[in-house]
């Protein structure tokens with residue numbers, strides 16, 4: 014009992030004593046988390062948000078709330094994964110797997126019920142193709158066998174419900190878990206399809222949601238014809254996202270694509286009802 018109290022006291026003291034760096038920066042728990050969705054454009058979003066001088070982003074996906082081995086290390090470990098920031102700056106981390114992990118909303122809520130959450134979504138069919146493409150390249154790199162897309166999407170002539178990537182695109186299922194803990198006002202749904210085509214208006218919405226002084230502007234983006242995507246300009250330095258972002262997707266027979274669009278029709282409708290807005294998904 015005494016030991017338990019002592020441990021709790023030490024934990025709270027640790028978290029309240031930020032880890033200071035001599036230049037006045039410190040590590041702080043994130044006030045913003047990009048919770049997903051995998052292949053939604055999470056890297057683009059965190060990089061674009063980092064253009065703002067009041068935001069500092071964790072470089073890697075932390076997987077604190079979804080991986081037991083990390084979660085058991087406790088908040089001091091989570092804190093130690095955060096970048097150094099000036100006290101007036103906001104810290105953001107992104108772990109796209111949070112969105113589809115049912116235990117995560119409660120855990121984040123317990124850390125900070127007032128945290129701001131960013132969720133970037135794409136057309137669910139497009140997201141499935143992107144998900145497949147990522148796994149395809151990972152397996153290729155490891156010299157592992159891979160199945161053609163059509164054989165994972167369809168089984169016995171029907172959509173293969175056992176394919177995990179399909180489940181990740183059932184946005185309403187996962188959103189329901191989040192809305193049990195967080196009000197809609199705490200979650201900004203960023204339109205990932207729009208962020209690809211024209212990043213600035215989406216980023217202005219993000220700035221407003223986070224109550225940041227407007228700073229991100231048109232000169233921060235330029236379209237790179239070779240990449241086929243917008244790239245970033247930060248204090249004159251130009252950079253595109255890694256080659257693994259923006260890869261061509263495999264060709265899928267139109268009949269299977271139609272089946273997929275149809276499959277997502279009802280789930281999408283449920284999602285639109287949940288969040289009180291619609292998206293331009295096929």
Ligand code: A3P
Pocket residue numbers: 050051052053054055056057109142143144146208209242243244254257258259260261
């Ligand atoms: P594809 O590679 O399938 O096109 P995540 O970072 O969550 O893994 O998402 C990856 C997706 O981000 C890419 O999927 C790509 O479409 C999208 N994206 C959005 N803006 C981008 C940008 N400016 N440059 C590259 N990819 C971008």
